[in-house]
Amino acid sequence: MKPIGKTCQVAVLTSALFAAPLAAQEAVNLKVVGTWGYLNTWNQVEKPFWTEELKAASNGKITVEALPMTEVGLKGFEVMRMLQLGVFDGAHGIISYLGDDPVAEGADLAGVVQTWDEAKAAVAAYEPVLAESFDKTYDAKLLGVYPFPSQLLYCNAPISGLADLKGKKIRSYSKSMSDLFTGLGATPVTIAFGEVVPALQLGTVDCAVSGTLPSYTSGWGEATTHLVRLSTGYAFSFAAVSKVSWDRMDEETRDIIASNAGAMIDRAWEIGQKDDEMGIACLTDGPCEVGDPAGLVDVALSDADRAQLADVLQATVLESFGARCGAACSATWNETIGRAVHLTIAE
Structure with a gap:
């Protein structure tokens, strides 16, 4: 309070x-x-x-x-x-x-x-x-x-897939986001939005999450090298x-x-x-309506990445949320968002 x-x-x-x-x-x-x-x-x-x-x-x-x-x-x-x-x-x-x-x-x-x-x-x-x-x-x-x-992942390190996130320090701003990164073998770090660019430049964090166009206009493209198409949310x-x-x-x-x-x-x-x-166009190779393209390497998720993500969602993100949420809340989530995206919080 x-x-x-x-x-x-x-x-x-x-x-x-x-x-x-x-x-x-x-x-x-x-x-x-x-x-x-x-x-x-x-x-x-x-x-x-x-x-x-x-x-x-x-x-x-x-x-x-x-x-x-x-x-x-x-x-x-x-x-x-x-x-x-x-x-x-x-x-x-x-x-x-x-x-x-x-x-x-x-x-x-x-x-x-x-x-x-x-x-x-x-x-x-x-x-x-x-x-x-x-x-x-x-x-x-x-x-x-x-x-x-979309809240995507920007890294100041060579990343070819989700497996490369293991051991990385990643800026996070929610419990479930921290659960996701922990499940991927990374270490979540809490940093204010305005402090992300210097943190990336100094190596305090290796990667960070935010919205695409806001990240571009805030200079994240100048402090990172790779854009990873892992949507952590909207x-x-x-x-x-x-x-x-x-x-x-x-x-x-x-x-x-x-x-x-x-x-x-x-x-x-x-x-x-x-x-x-x-934002995605401006962060990668353009065309960009609001400035010069940042030229980040655009890393799409492979089938192996999607399989790994599905495992982490089930074993870490949904399980942890279910424990915080409780049985009735979890049942409601399963009947609504879970049904819409074909995911289920285990009882």
Whole structure:
């Protein structure tokens, strides 16, 4: 739990950043925090939905003061807590940042989803489970779930397949990701995103995981030599509104937000996949729309790699998650995501 001082500081800061003008306000004014302000998902999806589309759809009734978490000064794991405390009416965040909640963790287990089709099937199957969990656990109304570009592996070492990861130090940012790398014989290391490039250059880590286009624009292509097509996930993210705020809205406002959220989520999927394809092209041999190709060696998974991955998923990732999740939670996962991607947590 965060010290109360930190919570108060964030509340004061966000109040100042979101300070309303003295003029009379519209009928409904909301405060919303988004994801990373330098990424396309914020600029092309989250921000326009709240600040432009809802205002137009409501004929000016709904106005929203929205800022990305990078401008507010929050870490990803703090976003949901701020929503629960009432600092924001709405929020966007990475589901895997929700801490020790096994239901949330199950949405994006490392290595389970390897393609965009599997990603869509997994989310379609599991979103009702998440919606119920958000309502009961976080007192929040889930508007939808969407991805960022695929979370691939970048190495500053010769890698020809998954067997070469044995003994390597790899940046990880979730429990299941650490389980995956441990199962592959590697050592997971926790490092902040902004510290990855120097860590790779200094040899503190040999490999690291992040989204494709964000990695390119952050200079990872200059600090690595190989791009390994091991998808550790799609950084599935939520758009949600505090139930306190939701229940306070009139029915018309709720209907406008809910009816327009679907198009916002659809656009997030389109942007995520487009950025993924662009990121892979920019990291390898191009063409690259936003700079020079990094020229990384593009390492596709072989049949032997896929067989090894399947073994590690079953013996390490799913077994460890099942122990954290419990019998009922595991059964629900098997009936939803497991069925969609043909995997089963053993009883």
